Amino acid sequence: MVLNQGEMNEVDFGPMKLIQPQMQVLLVFGKEDSQSDSFWWAAEKGGYQCSIVHNQVDALECYLEKQHEVIIVDHRHKSFDALALCRSVRATQGSQHSVIVAVVKKSPADREEVSVLSLLSAGFNRRFVENTNTGACLNELLQLEHGEVKNHFRFRAAAALFTALEKTSDRVQITDEQHVVQYVNTAYEHFIGLSSEEIVGKELSDIPQSDKNKTEQMDTIHSQLKKGKSWEGTMYSKKKNGENVAQHVNIIPEQGYGGKVRQLVYVSRNQYHQEFKDGLSDSYDIMRNSGVTDFKAFHKSGYDGCSLASDPGNLTRRPSMARIHSMMIEAPITQVINIINAAQENSPVTVVQALDKVLEILRSSELYAPPLNSQANEEDQMTTDLVGGLMTHSGFALQRKMSGPEATITRVISSLMPNNSGTYINQVAPDIKQLLLTDTYWDFDILALERITLNRPLVNLGMSVFLRFNVCSYLNCSETVLRNWLQVIEANYHSSNPYHNSTHAADVLHSTAYFLNKDKLKQCFQTYDEVASLIAATVHDVDHPGRTNSFLCNAGSELAILYNDTAVLESHHAALAFQITTKEDRCNIFKNMDVTDYRLLRQTIIDMVLATEMTKHFEHLNKFSTSFVKINAEDGSSMVSASPGGSSLASDCLVTPQNRTLIRRMLIKCADVSNPTKPQELCVAWAGRIAEEYFSQTEEEKRRGLPVVMPIFDRVTCSIPKSQTSFIEYFINDMFDLWDEFVDCPEVIAHLQSNYKYWKDMEAKEQEKKLEKTESNENSI
Numbered sequence: 001m002v003l004n005q006g007e008m009n010e011v012d013f014g015p016m017k018l019i020q021p022q023m024q025v026l027l028v029f030g031k032e033d034s035q036s037d038s039f040w041w042a043a044e045k046g047g048y049q050c051s052i053v054h055n056q057v058d059a060l061e062c063y064l065e066k067q068h069e070v071i072i073v074d075h076r077h078k079s080f081d082a083l084a085l086c087r088s089v090r091a092t093q094g095s096q097h098s099v100i101v102a103v104v105k106k107s108p109a110d111r112e113e114v115s116v117l118s119l120l121s122a123g124f125n126r127r128f129v130e131n132t133n134t135g136a137c138l139n140e141l142l143q144l145e146h147g148e149v150k151n152h153f154r155f156r157a158a159a160a161l162f163t164a165l166e167k168t169s170d171r172v173q174i175t176d177e178q179h180v181v182q183y184v185n186t187a188y189e190h191f192i193g194l195s196s197e198e199i200v201g202k203e204l205s206d207i208p209q210s211d212k213n214k215t216e217q218m219d220t221i222h223s224q225l226k227k228g229k230s231w232e233g234t235m236y237s238k239k240k241n242g243e244n245v246a247q248h249v250n251i252i253p254e255q256g257y258g259g260k261v262r263q264l265v266y267v268s269r270n271q272y273h274q275e276f277k278d279g280l281s282d283s284y285d286i287m288r289n290s291g292v293t294d295f296k297a298f299h300k301s302g303y304d305g306c307s308l309a310s311d312p313g314n315l316t317r318r319p320s321m322a323r324i325h326s327m328m329i330e331a332p333i334t335q336v337i338n339i340i341n342a343a344q345e346n347s348p349v350t351v352v353q354a355l356d357k358v359l360e361i362l363r364s365s366e367l368y369a370p371p372l373n374s375q376a377n378e379e380d381q382m383t384t385d386l387v388g389g390l391m392t393h394s395g396f397a398l399q400r401k402m403s404g405p406e407a408t409i410t411r412v413i414s415s416l417m418p419n420n421s422g423t424y425i426n427q428v429a430p431d432i433k434q435l436l437l438t439d440t441y442w443d444f445d446i447l448a449l450e451r452i453t454l455n456r457p458l459v460n461l462g463m464s465v466f467l468r469f470n471v472c473s474y475l476n477c478s479e480t481v482l483r484n485w486l487q488v489i490e491a492n493y494h495s496s497n498p499y500h501n502s503t504h505a506a507d508v509l510h511s512t513a514y515f516l517n518k519d520k521l522k523q524c525f526q527t528y529d530e531v532a533s534l535i536a537a538t539v540h541d542v543d544h545p546g547r548t549n550s551f552l553c554n555a556g557s558e559l560a561i562l563y564n565d566t567a568v569l570e571s572h573h574a575a576l577a578f579q580i581t582t583k584e585d586r587c588n589i590f591k592n593m594d595v596t597d598y599r600l601l602r603q604t605i606i607d608m609v610l611a612t613e614m615t616k617h618f619e620h621l622n623k624f625s626t627s628f629v630k631i632n633a634e635d636g637s638s639m640v641s642a643s644p645g646g647s648s649l650a651s652d653c654l655v656t657p658q659n660r661t662l663i664r665r666m667l668i669k670c671a672d673v674s675n676p677t678k679p680q681e682l683c684v685a686w687a688g689r690i691a692e693e694y695f696s697q698t699e700e701e702k703r704r705g706l707p708v709v710m711p712i713f714d715r716v717t718c719s720i721p722k723s724q725t726s727f728i729e730y731f732i733n734d735m736f737d738l739w740d741e742f743v744d745c746p747e748v749i750a751h752l753q754s755n756y757k758y759w760k761d762m763e764a765k766e767q768e769k770k771l772e773k774t775e776s777n778e779n780s781i
Contacts, residue, residue, distance in 0.1 A: 023145045026068040027052040028059045030079025034132040035103060039072055042137035046145075056085045063089055068098060069149045070141070075102040075119075076130060083122040090123035093478055097152040099144055102127045166527075171247075173266040179204045182263070186527060190655065193240030193523050210236035210244045225253050228261055237268070240519070428460065436464045440517065442747050443679050444510055450503045457506040458490040459483065462538060465513045474531050476592035484587040488580055492542050498692040500544035505537070507686075511671035512537040518743040521663070524655050529664060532601050536608035536668055539577035544569060546693050549613075550709040551701065567613045574609040578602065604664065611665035612672050614731075621735055624666045627659060628742065663742075670739045676728050677736060677752040684758075691720050721762035728756050 025043050029036040031054065043050035051066065053059045063071065071089065075082040082102060089095050102124045107113055119127055125148060128140055165172050171188040175181050181199050189195055199207060213236050224231050232250045239245065247268040254263040340355050347355070428436070431452050438444050439461060449457040463483060466472070472482055493502035512533050515521060525533075545552075549568045552560045563571045582588050590598050611620055675686035694713035701708045712718060732752065740749050 022048060023070060023141070023149055024049040024066055024068040025051070025141065026059065026063060026066070026071045028054075028056075028071065028082075028085065029074040030054055030077055035076075035130055036074070038132045038134045038137045039141075041134050042141055045134070046138055046141050048141060048145075056080050056088070059085055060088055060092075063098075064092060067094060069152070070144050071098060071100045072128070073100060073102055073124075075127075076105045083118065086119075086122040086124055093476075095123075097156055099125045099148045099152070101125065101140075101144070103130055104128070106130055169269075171266075171268045173268075175204060175264045175266070177261050177263070179264070181207070188268075190523055190526070191239070192237065193519065195522070208238045208240070208242075210238040212236040212244050221251065225251060225261065225264060228253050228255055235268075432460055436460065439464055439510060440514070442514055442745075442751075445679075445682070446503060446507045446510060447682060447685055449506065455495055455502070456490060458493070458502040458509070458538065459486040461506045461510060462486040465509060466534060469513070469516070469530055469534060471531050471534060474527055475589050477589045481587060481589055481591075485581060485589045486538070488587050489539055489542055489577070492576065492580060494544065494546060497544060497546040498696075499686070499689040500541050500546055500693065505539075505541055508540060508668075508671045508674075509534065509537040511674045512667060515667055515671065515743060515745070518745065520743045521667070524660060524663060526655075526660075528597070528601055528604070529660055532604035532608065533664060533667055535601075536605045537671055539605070540573055540609045540612055540668065540672065541569075542573050542580075543576050544573070547697050547700075548709060549615075551697055551706070554701075554706045554709070555704070567610055567615070570610050570613045574606045577605075577609075607661065608664055608668045611668055617669070617731065617735075620662075620665050620669060621738070624662050625738055627662055666735075666739060666742075670735060673732065673735075674748075676724065676732050676755050677748045678755075679751060680755055680758055683751070683755045687720055687724050691718065691723065719763065719766055721759045721766060724759040725756065725763055728752070728759070 025039070025048050027036055027039055027043075027050065029052065032052070036052065040050060040052065051062055051068070053062050059071075059073075062068075073082045073085060086100055086102075089098070089100065100123060102119050104114070104127050106129055116124075116127055126144075131137065165185045168185065169187055171191050172183075172185040173181060173188055174183040180203050181201065184192075184196050184199050189199075192199075194207075217233075217235075221231050230250065230252045233248075235247050235249045236244045237247050249266060249268045252265040252267070253261040254265060255261055340358060343351075343355065429452075432449070435445070435449055435452065446457060446461075449461060453460050463479075463486065466482055466486075467479070472479055475482075490502045490505075493500075493505060495501055516525070516530050516533060549560075552568050553565045557568075559572050560568050562568075580587075581590065585591055590601070593601070675690075676683055678686070691713065694710055695715040695718070698708055698710065698713050699715070700706075713723070733756075736749060736752055739745070
């Protein structure tokens with residue numbers, strides 16, 4: 001039974017006017033008695049919404065549904081465990097904004113008062129000594145409404161404001177009156193190159209300051225702020241890398257009790273951004289002086305900006321279709337070809353012939369993949385097979401007719417997941433917990449985690465990594481939902497695969513998290529970049545059948561038909577990941593996200609998973625290489641985005657959406673094939689696993705009469721050292737050289753060089769044995 005809602009209250013909160021709905025009260029009594037009746041009638045008299053339940057299960061369900069502001073719990077009898085109920089409520093999301101009151105017995109006059117510590121420890125805010133007077137109960141509710149409940153309502157509004165601060169592109173810093181930093185937002189962290197942990201709590205004088213700010217200017221600023229007046233103008237900020245950047249800064253003093261300045265709020269943006277904004281304002285002034293008053297209609301109408309500037313008195317409207325056809329809608333490659341065609345007109349014959357060859361190359365569909373010598377000798381056959389198997393959609397499907405039964409892929413959707421309670425860290429076995437303490441190091445032993453977790457490394461490492469990056473907070477999901485999601489994702493990896501199993505996914509997740517901690521990625525990535533990268537790494541090979549795209553296309557599998565022989569596996573991984581995630585609420589980590597944020601995150605994850613397709617390897621590599629060029633700065637060499645005129649600052653170039661996309665693709669590509677860069681023991685183990693998977697595919701292709709995509713991967717004759725050196729030379733070296741130049745990871749390159757030398761030595765030993773065997777056979781003959 002629920003009473004009608006009363007009227008709304010208006011709450012002042014600085015510049016905000018908040019409308020507070022009438023308070024909701026939940027009564028939890030083992031049985032109805034005069035005390036529960038008194039609170040019920042008090043709630044009715046006060047116009048509050050009121051519900052009453054009689055056990056812990058109903059109490060928790062009712063609270064989760066309605067999120068009551070006040071919960072009155074009977075702690076006088078042992079009909080249920082009031083302390084346990086309070087802890088259960090406090091374990092739910094948002095419960096910090098609810099006030100929980102314990103109803104306790106009166107102490108006899110001759111007995112000492114019982115301590116409230118046990119109540120406070122369980123999560124109660126107050127206690128109410130039993131009193132069946134309705135007026136006393138109403139007074140208690142009124143005090144709660146105008147005290148704790150109103151304050152919690154303000155706190156929720158403050159949380160919303162801080163969320164807005166975290167999302168804004170303006171950089172915000174707040175200090176107290178002693179210039180000790182109290183808060184910086186994410187935009188400020190990314191810009192300055194320091195984390196909030198390195199800034200908050202320090203005085204401004206302890207943080208690197210630019211020496212380009214004049215002393216007289218700083219004195220003027222401090223004098224004005226002491227008077228409680230805002231200051232706005234240009235200042236220089238010094239980044240972690242020593243770079244001085246001109247900032248348009250607005251400093252607002254916030255006055256507190258006693259009329260004294262208690263906080264200083266710094267809002268800054270790049271100077272040229274402000275100049276653009278000022279220029280935009282000037283444009284509006286021109287339009288206003290020209291008689292334009294409805295700016296919204298003006299934008300929709302399609303006026304030509306050039307005619308506006310040249311002839312303000314004659315605003316000529318151009319038809320929409322004419323505007324479209326007047327635009328240069330040409331792809332960059334088309335523009336290049338047109339320029340070459342024009343250059344050929346007045347060029348010598350030799351130049352024309354050379355440019356014809358250039359045009360022939362540019363018109364190729366494989367602009368980024370280096371061609372392999374078709375007359376490859378036996379020495380290069382390993383590389384030829386590797387590239388042919390990994391970088392073609394359908395292998396030799398056009399040369400031989402597909403035969404044999406269709407390949408099938410098992411989909412496992414877990415419907416029975418344990419309903420665990422409590423935090424993850426409290427449930428981890430000691431040996432697992434001890435190993436996970438090292439998961440921030442590149443040398444982390446993922447195979448050891450596989451062993452001690454009984455082939456469930458993804459859930460355990462995933463919880464450790466995702467909690468460290470505060471993924472639950474960004475997604476607005478509980479720790480339990482995150483764990484359920486990791487369980488269902490891991491269940492959809494095939495443990496029977498030697499290589500493409502959940503251990504590989506966990507290894508890629510570990511590498512991704514490691515790179516995300518690099519300073520360069522912290523500078524240019526936003527929170528959603530990090531979250532998308534971690535999720536993409538987790539799901540990037542989900543439901544992998546242990547066969548290549550070429551095999552699936554040649555076998556005419558259902559997936560190959562579904563995805564038109566194009567990025568078959570990668571499309572399946574991305575699609576299935578979202579399908580099983582959104583199938584049930586208990587594992588839907590995206591359920592509570594804003595729709596716009598979810599769509600952006602989804603597109604980013606899909607883009608990253610598709611980037612792992614090897615047919616686009618050299619395209620991604622060349623785009624990353626050509627979009628980032630070396631420049632010599634005062635603090636040494638660094639990679640920054642190329643831009644017209646070369647005037648863009650490094651940090652501003654890196655954080656553009658287009659460049660962050662290129663960086664994310666390189667990140668997951670490097671993480672996906674990082675085996676040759678791991679410690680030698682892990683590198684050798686992974687090499688054996690991938691070889692075993694390729695051996696199995698070759699055997700199935702022969703058994704089913706399918707084209708053999710990588711004939712060199714024959715279990716009897718294959719040289720694993722040769723396969724590794726070929727893979728490193730063709731795919732790995734250049735990519736990791738670029739990546740190291742960008743993020744600075746010398747430990748990764750050191751392992752890569754060491755492993756390459758190891759495989760080369762092993763290859764040489766194999767050659768020696770092969771030569772000795774040949775000589776021995778010749779001598780015996």
